[in-house]
Amino acid sequence: MFRPALRQLRLSRAFTTTRTALAQVQAQRQATYALKVEDAPIVQYVKRRVEERRKLQSEISDDALSDEDIQKVRKIRELEPLQDAWTEWKHAKESLEETLPLLNDPDPTMRSMAEEEYASLSDNMTQMVENTFPSLLVPPSDTAHLSAIIELRAGVGGSESALFTADLVRMYTRTAQSQGWTATMLGSNVLETGGMRDAIMEVKGEGAYDALRWESGVHRVQRVPATETNGRVHTSTVSAMVLPLLEEKGSNNEDDDLFTMDEVKVEVMRSRGAGGQHVNKTESAVRLTHIPTGITVSMQDERSQHQNKRRAFQVLRARLMDRKLNQEMIDRRDLRRSLVRSADRSEKIRTYNYAQDRVTDHRLGMSVKNLDSVMEGDGLQDFLKALQQRHHDELLEDVLSERS
Amino acid sequence: MPHLRPLLSQLTRAIGRHSAEVELKWMKGTLDNPPSGIRQSCRSLEEMVARRAAGEPLQYILGSQPFGPLELAVRPPVLIPRPETEDWTMRLAETLTPSPSRPAKILDLCTGTGCIPLLLCHLWPAGSIHATAIDISPDAIQLAKENAVLCGITAYGDASTQPLTTPQAKNTFMPILADLLHPEFITQARLEPPYDLITSNPPYIPQAEYDALPASVKDYEDIQALLGDSPSPHASGAPAEDRTKGLTFYHRIAALVGGHGLLRAGGTLALEVGAGQAPAVAAIVQAKAGVDKIDVWKDPWGKERVVVARR
Numbered sequence: 066m067f068r069p070a071l072r073q074l075r076l077s078r079a080f081t082t083t084r085t086a087l088a089q090v091q092a093q094r095q096a097t098y099a100l101k102v103e104d105a106p107i108v109q110y111v112k113r114r115v116e117e118r119r120k121l122q123s124e125i126s127d128d129a130l131s132d133e134d135i136q137k138v139r140k141i142r143e144l145e146p147l148q149d150a151w152t153e154w155k156h157a158k159e160s161l162e163e164t165l166p167l168l169n170d171p172d173p174t175m176r177s178m179a180e181e182e183y184a185s186l187s188d189n190m191t192q193m194v195e196n197t198f199p200s201l202l203v204p205p206s207d208t209a210h211l212s213a214i215i216e217l218r219a220g221v222g223g224s225e226s227a228l229f230t231a232d233l234v235r236m237y238t239r240t241a242q243s244q245g246w247t248a249t250m251l252g253s254n255v256l257e258t259g260g261m262r263d264a265i266m267e268v269k270g271e272g273a274y275d276a277l278r279w280e281s282g283v284h285r286v287q288r289v290p291a292t293e294t295n296g297r298v299h300t301s302t303v304s305a306m307v308l309p310l311l312e313e314k315g316s317n318n319e320d321d322d323l324f325t326m327d328e329v330k331v332e333v334m335r336s337r338g339a340g341g342q343h344v345n346k347t348e349s350a351v352r353l354t355h356i357p358t359g360i361t362v363s364m365q366d367e368r369s370q371h372q373n374k375r376r377a378f379q380v381l382r383a384r385l386m387d388r389k390l391n392q393e394m395i396d397r398r399d400l401r402r403s404l405v406r407s408a409d410r411s412e413k414i415r416t417y418n419y420a421q422d423r424v425t426d427h428r429l430g431m432s433v434k435n436l437d438s439v440m441e442g443d444g445l446q447d448f449l450k451a452l453q454q455r456h457h458d459e460l461l462e463d464v465l466s467e468r469s
Numbered sequence: 470m471p472h473l474r475p476l477l478s479q480l481t482r483a484i485g486r487h488s489a490e491v492e493l494k495w496m497k498g499t500l501d502n503p504p505s506g507i508r509q510s511c512r513s514l515e516e517m518v519a520r521r522a523a524g525e526p527l528q529y530i531l532g533s534q535p536f537g538p539l540e541l542a543v544r545p546p547v548l549i550p551r552p553e554t555e556d557w558t559m560r561l562a563e564t565l566t567p568s569p570s571r572p573a574k575i576l577d578l579c580t581g582t583g584c585i586p587l588l589l590c591h592l593w594p595a596g597s598i599h600a601t602a603i604d605i606s607p608d609a610i611q612l613a614k615e616n617a618v619l620c621g622i623t624a625y626g627d628a629s630t631q632p633l634t635t636p637q638a639k640n641t642f643m644p645i646l647a648d649l650l651h652p653e654f655i656t657q658a659r660l661e662p663p664y665d666l667i668t669s670n671p672p673y674i675p676q677a678e679y680d681a682l683p684a685s686v687k688d689y690e691d692i693q694a695l696l697g698d699s700p701s702p703h704a705s706g707a708p709a710e711d712r713t714k715g716l717t718f719y720h721r722i723a724a725l726v727g728g729h730g731l732l733r734a735g736g737t738l739a740l741e742v743g744a745g746q747a748p749a750v751a752a753i754v755q756a757k758a759g760v761d762k763i764d765v766w767k768d769p770w771g772k773e774r775v776v777v778a779r780r
Contacts, residue, residue, distance in 0.1 A: 369535030
């Protein structure tokens with residue numbers, strides 16, 4: 066269901082690229098292409114919505130507004146930007162139709178002017194199909210303002226997997242820097258043999274969650290480990306989980322809409338004996354348990370118990386928010402038979418192949434040669450952009466299939 | 470980080486594997502990013518590990534201790550702020566709600582680093598608290614002043630240097646050197662009762678327990694901040710049977726509060742106590758301080774830790 070629309074988009078794109086080689090003999094065929102853009106599902110959809118709006122306008126009574134009318138007025142107002150875009154589209158299309166006969170004009174000057182006019186109009190129409198309509202149809206992301214928490218956990222592959230966990234920490238730190246976000250390590254278990262058993266980092270900045278959320282899943286590395294003496298290539302995995310980070314509350318003791326304080330058991334770890342003045346050993350580890358879900362969060366990286374508790378609550382909030390968003394996505398999908406997928410955390414999403422100097426994203430079917438640019442530079446951004454575009458396309462496809 | 474391995478083993482032998490891992494990380498963190506405004510006494514990780522292995526508290530080696538959102542300077546022999554104290558001070562800050570229109574005058578006895586009043590000054594709105602902090606140790610008073618500066622709290626050397634009209638929008642902190650057990654304490658400390666809140670983490674360890682304390686406490690932290698049995702018990706008014714239970718200072722504080730009107734009607738008295746002392750301290754406060762509502766708060770480890778009374 067998703068493919069035909071893309072094909073349509075590609076079709077319109079092909080149509081613009083050939084316009085420079087416009088020849089008289091091709092003119093007629095070109096013209097039929099241009100008019101065919103009108104059949105694109107997105108154009109049909111916009112047309113339906115605009116007709117719907119006109120119908121609503123005709124239904125509204127002239128005098129006193131009923132509650133139902135107020136609903137309709139709101140709907141009409143919501144659809145106004147789409148109406149404006151549609152009007153523009155119609156004008157462009159009319160002009161295009163007027164230009165068509167002139168492409169065959171015997172006067173060469175006239176013909177060349179018509180060709181220019183035709184090119185600019187068709188450009189404009191393509192632009193509308195590819196950008197203007199989709200941006201008006203896909204609802205703005207309600208997580209656009211959120212920062213992110215990235216949790217990484219070494220998987221199969223032992224110490225090599227731990228080494229790659231540390232490599233991924235560096236990759237995300239670089240990416241954060243190049244995007245103007247701030248990355249902070251919240252906690253990690255560093256191994257004596259090098260690498261990390263797990264790591265949890267905070268990436269603060271506008272759009273961080275929306276850009277990074279598709280990093281959730283299993284990352285696979287194929288390389289000869291530093292510790293391998295026989296030069297054999299090993300395959301190891303690291304699992305990543307990206308959570309939405311909410312603005313911090315002033316106090317840990319305030320309830321919020323994700324949980325109440327009664328539902329959270331706060332435990333300090335390790336006995337302090339008599340405690341107080343008798344003991345000056347630092348024991349700052351904290352564990353939270355969210356009783357209804359059984360989610361536990363432990364933090365021990367800070368010397369301050371207060372800080373550990375603050376961070377643990379931050380992570381708990383992020384995990385609960387993640388659950389909530391995921392559930393909402395599932396509900397929405399069930400409700401509308403939506404095509405938008407929720408992240409499958411056990412899915413193998415990407416392979417980093419050192420021997421072949423290549424990073425492949427299995428969901429996109431996209432490979433980047435030059436692994437170093439991904440691990441050490443800003444190459445990851447190409448994947449992040451493509452994944453966001455994919456999500457956007459899915460949302461659009463979802464909207465288009467909604468009522469057809 | 471191969472050079473860390475011998476250091477980790479050295480530290481593990483002294484304090485155990487788990488503590489060694491986290492403490493080595495904190496030592497490295499402090500060397501890499503020293504907290505601003507706090508003088509560092511160590512130049513290298515090797516020196517830090519050697520001192521720690523010899524039994525010195527981590528906090529003195531690093532020169533700092535977090536206390537709530539604050540980072541306080543600590544150095545020997547001033548008592549290192551404890552997480553139990555941090556916990557109840559945070560809780561107290563949420564229990565009371567002073568405001569610039571009804572500012573609270575508070576008195577902290579045996580202030581040490583100044584941690585309790587400084588945290589309250591930090592957490593409560595500007596202009597809502599004026600704190601007086603007392604200690605018998607010149608080292609403590611000096612450190613408390615430095616900590617006020619570190620925390621950005623306006624500190625006054627003594628009452629005479631305080632401007633007649635304190636700017637409304639500031640919380641103020643005044644550390645004063647005085648001996649709580651001295652018969653003329655109130656005059657010596659230039660107290661101006663009544664106070665809305667009196668807090669104290671007085672020395673509360675009995676002699677017998679003091680003798681058995683771990684070396685990192687006994688050999689490094691001030692005995693005056695720990696030992697609750699006073700060499701001059703007559704001053705506290707403690708009955709003979711309480712003089713070996715670490716309760717000397719509670720008798721003294723309760724008597725001052727009850728006899729000299731230190732606490733305003735409706736005011737709060739919060740006293741940290743040692744493990745097992747809460748019932749005795751509650752009884753002392755009940756009998757002598759002229760308070761009626763007495764609560765006992767537990768610390769995060771489940772020990773009865775604070776006696777909170779209201780007048």
